[in-house]
Amino acid sequence: MLLRGGPVPGYFQPTQIRCPQGGSIAIATNGTFAGGTPSVLNAGLLIGSPYRLKITEIPGLPGVELYPTVELLDRLHPPVGLEIRFPIPIHLTSQELRMAAEGLFVTRVIYLEDPTNPVVIQDQANRQRFLDVRFNEDPLRVADQLGRPMAILRIGSRQPRMDRQTERFMFSSPPVRSIMPPQQSSIPADKLERAIISTPSIGRLR
Amino acid sequence: MLRITTNDNLLRFIAVSGLLCMLSACSPTRPLSIHRNSIADLQSTSLPSVVTVGDASLNLAEPESRASISHVPNAHEVQPIQHVQHLQQAPVPMPATALQNPPGIPPQAYTGPPQTTPWTPTGISAPFPEDEYVFQGGDGYQLTNVAQDFSIDNLDEEDTIAHFHTLDGDIQIERTNRIPIYAPRFASVRRVDGLNQYRHQDHVYAVDSPLAIDGATQSQGQEQVKQQVSSQRNIGTKASALYRENQKLRDMAHQVASLEGSQLVKPQVGDLLNTKVNIQNSQEARLSIQQQTAIAQTDEETAKEYAYDLLPYKILSNNKIQTNYHYEIAEGNSRLDIKKVASKQDALPGELLEFTITFRNTGDKAIGNVTIVDHLSRRLAYVEGSQNSTLESEFFVNPTGKDSAILRWEIAEPMEVGQSAQVTFKCRVR
Numbered sequence: 001m002l003l004r005g006g007p008v009p010g011y012f013q014p015t016q017i018r019c020p021q022g023g024s025i026a027i028a029t030n031g032t033f034a035g036g037t038p039s040v041l042n043a044g045l046l047i048g049s050p051y052r053l054k055i056t057e058i059p060g061l062p063g064v065e066l067y068p069t070v071e072l073l074d075r076l077h078p079p080v081g082l083e084i085r086f087p088i089p090i091h092l093t094s095q096e097l098r099m100a101a102e103g104l105f106v107t108r109v110i111y112l113e114d115p116t117n118p119v120v121i122q123d124q125a126n127r128q129r130f131l132d133v134r135f136n137e138d139p140l141r142v143a144d145q146l147g148r149p150m151a152i153l154r155i156g157s158r159q160p161r162m163d164r165q166t167e168r169f170m171f172s173s174p175p176v177r178s179i180m181p182p183q184q185s186s187i188p189a190d191k192l193e194r195a196i197i198s199t200p201s202i203g204r205l206r
Numbered sequence: 207m208l209r210i211t212t213n214d215n216l217l218r219f220i221a222v223s224g225l226l227c228m229l230s231a232c233s234p235t236r237p238l239s240i241h242r243n244s245i246a247d248l249q250s251t252s253l254p255s256v257v258t259v260g261d262a263s264l265n266l267a268e269p270e271s272r273a274s275i276s277h278v279p280n281a282h283e284v285q286p287i288q289h290v291q292h293l294q295q296a297p298v299p300m301p302a303t304a305l306q307n308p309p310g311i312p313p314q315a316y317t318g319p320p321q322t323t324p325w326t327p328t329g330i331s332a333p334f335p336e337d338e339y340v341f342q343g344g345d346g347y348q349l350t351n352v353a354q355d356f357s358i359d360n361l362d363e364e365d366t367i368a369h370f371h372t373l374d375g376d377i378q379i380e381r382t383n384r385i386p387i388y389a390p391r392f393a394s395v396r397r398v399d400g401l402n403q404y405r406h407q408d409h410v411y412a413v414d415s416p417l418a419i420d421g422a423t424q425s426q427g428q429e430q431v432k433q434q435v436s437s438q439r440n441i442g443t444k445a446s447a448l449y450r451e452n453q454k455l456r457d458m459a460h461q462v463a464s465l466e467g468s469q470l471v472k473p474q475v476g477d478l479l480n481t482k483v484n485i486q487n488s489q490e491a492r493l494s495i496q497q498q499t500a501i502a503q504t505d506e507e508t509a510k511e512y513a514y515d516l517l518p519y520k521i522l523s524n525n526k527i528q529t530n531y532h533y534e535i536a537e538g539n540s541r542l543d544i545k546k547v548a549s550k551q552d553a554l555p556g557e558l559l560e561f562t563i564t565f566r567n568t569g570d571k572a573i574g575n576v577t578i579v580d581h582l583s584r585r586l587a588y589v590e591g592s593q594n595s596t597l598e599s600e601f602f603v604n605p606t607g608k609d610s611a612i613l614r615w616e617i618a619e620p621m622e623v624g625q626s627a628q629v630t631f632k633c634r635v636r
Contacts, residue, residue: 118584121636128392
């Protein structure tokens with residue numbers, strides 16, 4: 001899978017990580033979590049290296065800190081100069097953060113939709129569609145059938161230990177490139193067409 | 207004697223090597239000069255301030271960088287020249303203003319000079335990969351057909367065509383160009399795992415284990431009882447010796463019987479020979495009849511062929527005389543040049559795209575019933591009331607079963623030679 005799409009080693013794929021409004025996101029860099037950015041984190045990540053995030057100030061969960069991981073599986077090939085305009089979006093919803101704080105483990109596979117078989121609904125920039133699968137189904141396999149898997153987000157409630165295991169917890173802090181926020185759309189938000197976002201009815205795998 | 211010779215050779219070798227070392231230290235030999243030059247080059251060029259790492263720029267002034275490229279070589283180390291050449295590549299394709307200095311990028315992340323054009327695998331034409339693009343226009347997959355009643359077949363999604371009537375009454379079809387629009391869209395698949403699900407799996411494994419133990423305790427006791435019975439049979443081994451004697455007697459009797467049998471066979475063979483003769487005599491008569499009938503049949507078959515009569519028919523003299531004539535009828539050409547363009551080549555979900563279809567009668571005859579048909583992709587939603595046409599036309603939006611739409615413009619008046627027109631419409635990217 002990593003060989004698909006051309007030379008991926010050393011390429012920093014622009015990624016946009018969003019958490020609920022009011023939350024703070026930090027990514028492990030040089031063995032520590034740098035100062036968190038509010039709500040949206042834009043960063044260039046290497047493909048194949050897991051990254052540890054730190055989510056704090058979660059709305060509705062005061063004092064709770066969560067440490068999800070992000071792993072990119074593939075890269076995009078945008079026209080030259082449009083790399084930052086088209087990042088891979090990874091959204092952490094309030095529901096998922098709450099479930100993780102209660103002890104559940106959430107796995108979300110972000111995939112590039114097949115344009116020849118799209119779900120005919122209007123997408124919104126601040127919400128990512130998701131399809132729930134059962135516990136005995138592999139979300140990576142389902143995503144591979146619906147499109148091209150791009151990233152894996154794992155959210156649990158594991159807390160780091162500040163000892164010699166800390167570096168292992170952070171996956172040795174792979175290099176990160178910080179990227180300025182992408183160019184916002186010239187269309188105001190109120191002009192965007194509003195559509196009801198619902199879970200698409202796609203057949204379950206057995 | 208042998209030891210003395212060896213010591214002499216060792217002394218000679220040490221003396222010669224010592225002289226060579228002194229000469230090499232005094233005079234600048236060729237390998238030594240290369241060594242000094244390489245180190246001098248490294249130190250004089252020092253390290254570039256901007257280093258290309260993948261598609262990024264790296265500031266090597268960071269003091270605690272783990273990258274070995276920031277290590278200043280000393281005189282006892284030979285640095286790879288090829289590595290230094292890599293570090294002097296041109297900077298980055300990404301906008302430098304939007305990128306900041308990354309901390310601690312390892313040197314193994316370097317992948318060569320930056321790419322100025324999108325990477326595509328050999329043998330595959332751009333745009334690549336196609337799953338990141340939304341295409342519009344052209345006539346892909348199946349070729350579109352238009353019948354005389356204007357019904358259209360094989361109009362696939364993303365197709366854009368125009369069909370018109372010529373003065374001869376024919377229907378011609380023209381296809382537009384294919385427009386790639388970079389518009390990747392993402393979704394996700396989610397799974398939530400909890401402790402209750404693992405408890406359920408543990409119960410399944412617990413049920414399987416006691417069943418195996420019950421099966422193992424049933425059959426072993428009966429097999430031990432059979433072994434006791436077999437020991438009683440060992441007492442009867444003497445009977446087997448007697449049985450061998452009986453076999454010998456049977457062999458003798460068999461030999462005698464065979465001699466007697468040979469005598470009895472002789473007259474029987476004679477009888478058989480006599481019967482064979484009789485049978486052969488009877489068959490000869492039958493075979494002779496069959497031969498006569500076969501001769502009669504072959505005569506009939508040869509008479510049916512009439513080979514002499516067929517030969518004249520097989521000579522196709524007409525083919526030699528025939529001549530092919532190719533006529534070029536001088537008629538006017540009916541042509542429609544049609545092109546399609548989009549306002550942007552990339553779009554995010556929610557953004558608007560404006561398409562313009564320009565068509566022109568480039569033939570030398572007028573054409574009529576010009577119809578423009580555009581089958582939108584499912585990623586594009588037509589904005590109501592956004593269409594416009596420079597010629598008087600009727601506009602229709604036909605929804606399809608796949609939640610896409612087919613736009614159709616029927617131009618009212620015929621188009622004269624050289625006349626051009628265009629239609630525009632807007633779509634929102636889903």
